[in-house]
Amino acid sequence: MSAMTSGWVPGPTKPVVDASALHLWRGSLVASAGVVQECRTWLNTSEQSRADRFVTDDLGARFTLGRALLRSVLGRYLRCDPSDVTFEYGEQGKPRLAESSHPIEFNLTHSADVVVLGVTSHAAIGIDVEHRRASRDLDGIARRYFSATEVEVYERFEGSERVDAFYRCWARKEAYLKAKGGGLSAPLDRFVVTLTPEAELVSSDLDESTHCGWWMHRFDPGGGCEGALCVEGCEVRVSQWEWATENLAT
Numbered sequence: 001m002s003a004m005t006s007g008w009v010p011g012p013t014k015p016v017v018d019a020s021a022l023h024l025w026r027g028s029l030v031a032s033a034g035v036v037q038e039c040r041t042w043l044n045t046s047e048q049s050r051a052d053r054f055v056t057d058d059l060g061a062r063f064t065l066g067r068a069l070l071r072s073v074l075g076r077y078l079r080c081d082p083s084d085v086t087f088e089y090g091e092q093g094k095p096r097l098a099e100s101s102h103p104i105e106f107n108l109t110h111s112a113d114v115v116v117l118g119v120t121s122h123a124a125i126g127i128d129v130e131h132r133r134a135s136r137d138l139d140g141i142a143r144r145y146f147s148a149t150e151v152e153v154y155e156r157f158e159g160s161e162r163v164d165a166f167y168r169c170w171a172r173k174e175a176y177l178k179a180k181g182g183g184l185s186a187p188l189d190r191f192v193v194t195l196t197p198e199a200e201l202v203s204s205d206l207d208e209s210t211h212c213g214w215w216m217h218r219f220d221p222g223g224g225c226e227g228a229l230c231v232e233g234c235e236v237r238v239s240q241w242e243w244a245t246e247n248l249a250t
Contacts (some may be wrong), residue, residue, distance in 0.1 A: 008222075011241030015076055017104070017121045022229070022236045024127070025117040026221060027069040027243040029062040029110060035245045036061045039068030042082040066115045069243050070095075070108050073117055077104055094181065107178055114223040117243075124232040126178025128171045129225045138166045147189040149202075154195055164226070165195040171228035172199055172216060179214065179230040180207065199228055 008026050017023055031039075040048060047067050054060040071082035074097070078085060088098040097104055105120045112131035119125075142154050150169055157165045172193040177184050191204035199218040207213065215235050221227040229238075 008240045008242045011073075011076075011243065013076060014079065015119075015241075017077065017119055019121050019123070019233075020237055021121070022125070022217075022231055022238050023119040024219060024229070024238060024240045025069065025073045025119070025243050026240065027065065027115045027117075028245065029065050029113050029115050031061070031065055031245045033061075036064055039064050039245075042068050042071050044083075062110075065245070066108065066110055069115055069117060070106075073119070073243060074104070074106065077119065078102055090181070092181065109178075111225050112223055114221050114225050116221050116227065118229055120231055120236070123236075124179050124181065125229065126175045126180070126231075127227070127229040128174035128178065129221045129227050130167045130171045130174075131223070131225050132163060132167050134160075134163045138163060142166055142169070145188040147192050149192050150189075150195060157195070167226040168197070168199070168218070168228070169193055169195045171226045172201075172218075172230070175216070175228040175230040176201060176204075176214065179232060201230065 011025060015023060043051065043064065051060040051064045054063060068082065071085045074085050075082040086098040087095040089095055103122045105123060105125050106117060107125045107127045108115065108117050109127050109129045111129045114129055116127060116129050118127040143151055146154060146169060154162065154165055154169065173188050174184065176191065176193065177186055186206055191206055192202040193216065194200045194202060197218065199216040201214050201216050214230055214232060216228065216230045217238060219227040219229065219240065
């Protein structure tokens, strides 16, 4: 079980992650046209083409900034330029470092204007950020996708506390599925997470190890969002670092 962490500070230029640590890097998907253009130079041809296929320039820019954060931060760990980071992709399209001797695992998530990258060593990781929107039919979504246990707990909350409980549950569910791999198509009602501020995987029909094999943690990404991470193994030390577009060269 884990309490939420908050507070973000500038990240190191030469980070090192070991098995006892997990690093979170936060960035923004909003930047000037000049910054977006500079970030675009870090992307490979395939990524640039993908950015160009978005319906609007704004969506293409947001994709570019997300990939730039991924390349820039991983380049710091690998001690190489962002454009020199190379990826390969699993069956579900999840990227991983190609032919790297560095034991880095990572996961990227975004919601609204916030993008967050999680980095670990050796251990599978999943992270999720959800922008809170009270206008959605949260009750209907919860009753359709949450487990019976989660719905029972969810309906004890009222007003804004119910909204918070919904997004805590949803972010934790997505983080767990991302950490396990295999995509987000698994039934969401086959495992149980907490809806209270303390994050925990309570039980799972998808994994024999349940909470003994996965550690869950809540973090505050800002921007009106809820954040959750899930990592294989035991509790780790979490650092929260800022990726600032005004310092793109570092």
